[in-house]
Amino acid sequence: MHDIATPGDIAHVHLLINHFPTIGTILGLLLLVLSFARKNEHLRKVSFEVFFLIALATIPVYESGVAAAEQFKTQPALQPAILLHQDVALQSFILMEITGFLSWLALWRMRRIGRPTKGLTGAILLFSVLTVAVVSLAANLGGDIHHPEILTSEYSSPVAPTAFVLISATTIQKFVLQNRWVWPACETLHFLGMSLMFGVLMIVNLRLLNFMKAIPFAAVHRLLPFGILGYGVNFFTGMLFFIGESGQYTENVAFHYKMILMMLAGVNYLILTVYTGAWELPAGADAPALGKLLGASALLLSIGVMYFGRMLPFIGNAF
Amino acid sequence: MPLPLTVAIVAFVVMVIVGVLGYVIDSNEEKHERR
Numbered sequence: 001m002h003d004i005a006t007p008g009d010i011a012h013v014h015l016l017i018n019h020f021p022t023i024g025t026i027l028g029l030l031l032l033v034l035s036f037a038r039k040n041e042h043l044r045k046v047s048f049e050v051f052f053l054i055a056l057a058t059i060p061v062y063e064s065g066v067a068a069a070e071q072f073k074t075q076p077a078l079q080p081a082i083l084l085h086q087d088v089a090l091q092s093f094i095l096m097e098i099t100g101f102l103s104w105l106a107l108w109r110m111r112r113i114g115r116p117t118k119g120l121t122g123a124i125l126l127f128s129v130l131t132v133a134v135v136s137l138a139a140n141l142g143g144d145i146h147h148p149e150i151l152t153s154e155y156s157s158p159v160a161p162t163a164f165v166l167i168s169a170t171t172i173q174k175f176v177l178q179n180r181w182v183w184p185a186c187e188t189l190h191f192l193g194m195s196l197m198f199g200v201l202m203i204v205n206l207r208l209l210n211f212m213k214a215i216p217f218a219a220v221h222r223l224l225p226f227g228i229l230g231y232g233v234n235f236f237t238g239m240l241f242f243i244g245e246s247g248q249y250t251e252n253v254a255f256h257y258k259m260i261l262m263m264l265a266g267v268n269y270l271i272l273t274v275y276t277g278a279w280e281l282p283a284g285a286d287a288p289a290l291g292k293l294l295g296a297s298a299l300l301l302s303i304g305v306m307y308f309g310r311m312l313p314f315i316g317n318a319f
Numbered sequence: 320m321p322l323p324l325t326v327a328i329v330a331f332v333v334m335v336i337v338g339v340l341g342y343v344i345d346s347n348e349e350k351h352e353r354r
Contacts, residue, residue, distance in 0.1 A: 105344070109348070109351075112348060112351075112352065113348075113351050113352060117351075180322060181322055181325040181326055181329065184322065184326045185325070185326045185329040185330055188326055188327075188329075188330040189329075189330050189333055189334070192330060192334055193337075196337070222345065222348065225341055225344045225345065226341045226345075229337050229340060229341050230337075232337075233333065233334075233337060
């Protein structure tokens with residue numbers, strides 16, 4: 001299969017998209033603060049949508065960053081700056097994904113009962129502030145890799161960046177590769193998470209495709225958190241695979257296709273969560289054309305993600 | 320402990336945690352919808 005990107009291309013992709021997490025979380029946080037000031041629920045919903053989309057976009061940012069780092073393996077002088085950037089980026093990545101998950105939960109709840117709880121909103125505010133702080137540091141450290149002119153003491157931070165690193169990529173890699181049970185346990189969980197997620201997607205999207213018409217859409221919409229929890233299991237185990245053996249994925253064409261389809265499936269999931277046309281669908285009613293398109297595309301995208309995941313060793317070079 | 324047993328226990332424990340988390344979210348939702 002023809003590869004859509006060489007490792008060098010992916011390094012360029014990283015340079016193009018690495019600003020999304022920093023600018024996106026700052027924008028999301030500004031919208032959230034503005035929604036408090038104006039007491040505007042709609043603005044709050046938009047801020048949660050921004051956080052969710054940025055959490056999604058942060059996945060290829062991190063993964064393309066690892067691919068970019070592999071391009072510099074032959075330059076030992078750059079390794080300390082790259083490793084530090086990668087470790088701080090990992091902390092911000094974890095914070096961003098927690099913010100994205102909480103934001104999705106708030107959106108799901110807003111769809112169902114019209115408002116998020118105060119506790120959930122407070123948690124999103126807290127995690128988004130932490131994310132902005134750590135992602136800004138990660139971005140700054142990324143700049144150090146290719147802008148040695150800003151490494152003078154005049155611009156150095158009063159706090160050592162290592163203070164922000166609670167868990168390093170190297171520690172995770174050692175954990176995955178040095179314990180024989182980790183990889184097979186993650187493979188097992190990856191299949192269980194996939195089954196949970198796809199099971200929920202089948203029920204919810206088949207309703208949009210006019211199966212089980214006796215059930216109102218709102219009833220199946222309630223299952224969506226189980227789908228996102230299945231996705232959470234797969235995201236967590238998938239990241240352990242990626243950090244453990246990144247070379248198997250960064251130069252694997254099947255993985256590149258899988259990631260593209262996963263981003264599209266994530267956007268689809270967000271629309272499915274908040275889409276009014278589907279939410280108002282009573283028992284016995286046909287879904288509007290857009291709803292049918294949403295349902296069909298969600299199933300096709302998920303099947304595509306599973307197909308390219310399964311084909312990692314056959315189309316690409318994994319294992 | 321044999322590897323397959325370790326894997327089975329880890330997978331079981333993680334999925335139980337996921338199930339409990341899903342149940343908590345769902346029951347919380349039901350509580351709010353009843354109000």
